[in-house]
Amino acid sequence: MKKVLGTIVAVVVLMACGSGEGKKEATATAATETKAVAAAPKPLSENPDYQKGLALVAGSDCLTCHKTSEKLIGPAYKDVAAKYEATESNIKMLASKVIKGGSGVWGAIPMTPHPQIKVEDAEAMVKYVLLLKK
Numbered sequence: 001m002k003k004v005l006g007t008i009v010a011v012v013v014l015m016a017c018g019s020g021e022g023k024k025e026a027t028a029t030a031a032t033e034t035k036a037v038a039a040a041p042k043p044l045s046e047n048p049d050y051q052k053g054l055a056l057v058a059g060s061d062c063l064t065c066h067k068t069s070e071k072l073i074g075p076a077y078k079d080v081a082a083k084y085e086a087t088e089s090n091i092k093m094l095a096s097k098v099i100k101g102g103s104g105v106w107g108a109i110p111m112t113p114h115p116q117i118k119v120e121d122a123e124a125m126v127k128y129v130l131l132l133k134k
Contacts, residue, residue: 053128056121060114068132075106081133091130095122 057063065073084090099122101113114122 047131049124049127050131053124053126053131056125057128060117060125062125065111073109074111077129077132081130084130086127086130086133091123091126094126094129095119098122098125 066075066077068077070076071079080094084094097111098114099117099119100115101111103110117125
């Protein structure tokens, strides 16, 4: 009886130790899935730059001349996003155009200056527009 019990205990211990292949595979799969979830981009609506910029654009007169997907008086926001990379220098340049106005890049009709808009707000608006590239 002792031999049988000892053999059973030895087999259970060996099985518990096992090779660990299944556990390693499960751990690797879980790690891969975690990386995929972490790498997945958040929806635009969860991006703070998008939210702030959208609120500022909605509260301004921008939509009088611009639409998101089609040209109105000025270019569509998606066309602006396609033309400019979201670099710090482009953000500053475009924010300056929002404040000072501009003409010639998108045709003969000039963009009205908006001197009442703060630089940081104009930059947030530009960041919102450039996020529409995605």
